[in-house]
Amino acid sequence: MIQKNFDFVVIGAGCFGAWTAHELLRSGHKVLLVDAYGPAHSRASSGGESRVIRMGYGGDELYTRWSLRSLDVWKALGERVQRPIFHQTGMLWLVGEGDTYVGQTQQTLVSVGVAHERLSVRELEDRFPQISSAGIDWALWEPGSGVLMARQSVQALVAEDVHAGLEYRVAGVTPPPNGKLERIVTQGGESISAGCFVFACGAWLPKLFPELLGQRIFPTRQEIFFFAPPPGDCSFGYPAMPAWFHHPALVYGIPDLEHRGFKISVDKHGPAIDPETASRVPSAEGLAIAREYIAQRFPKLKDAPLAESRVCQYENTSNGDFIIDRHPQIENVMIVGGGSGHGFKHGPAVGEYVNRVLTTADRGEPRFALAAKATTQHRSVY
Incomplete structure (x- = not known):
């Protein structure tokens, strides 16, 4: 069966694809x-319980502004679907x-006009006594930032759009040929035609476009652990505990939300992963690293039982910038990916950007171009 008359087909219902x-x-197209x-x-990079949304990005104003814009849109989605998609836990940078x-x-937050505070060690200890200040010089506090409920929010967005006229189906897609793409073929044999195809398949992109993206997107295995706070202790849950990131150590965490446990993960890139076939069982080494950090930074959780764990992946580009560009050999195909571990929060801004590039004369941001992506990794965006 051939399905016709779609203006756009979006392949991949993660955060980037859904938005x-x-x-x-919303622009009036049949999608x-x-x-x-x-x-x-x-197994999706957009799966799982929660994601940090913060405004801080070093000296990079583009991502700070995209976070600001996206936060407004995430909040509006939560209001429409009447679900707690965003928790304003605040964001604490440990320096x-x-x-x-x-x-x-901090300089970028000043420039863009984002509310924040610089905390001394004494102020950090007074405000968050459950956090050890050992090895910390100062802290940066973003009170308006917080945590997004990842899986819930994407599924709510897709359900809302299906109700509004979006067509949606579960189907695997075979790799497309070069030249103008008239249709995609599902693994079940269905042929679907459209004017333009947007591939937003996360860590599966190198599988669909091995020659183009096999050396430009590097999926890595990332392990996440949830620890149970002591009985009756609310100091590691929201609102007592913020989201946090210890940048020099590249470790971040999220407070106990919805009673799932205190979340901690190492932000360093892990080993290569095949998102389709990889084991999703966390390693003993990863758990030991997480426990070692917790014992130092959160002494009351030193012997906390492991409540839950999962393995996800980052789909990294050479430096951490996204890939949002037209395929150089397939004129009506757009590649949207390279979230690089920080992309989820930007979903609404990415959706607006892709829509603008596809439907107006906007030539796009050069840093998102395929040509700007190297084949070796040198991370600069966190």
């Missing part, structure tokens, strides 16, 4: 959203010796 489909639909496993499924990144972050 892209949303914006194209089909396709995903092999479902919106924000368990160690020689850390220039957070100092640059």
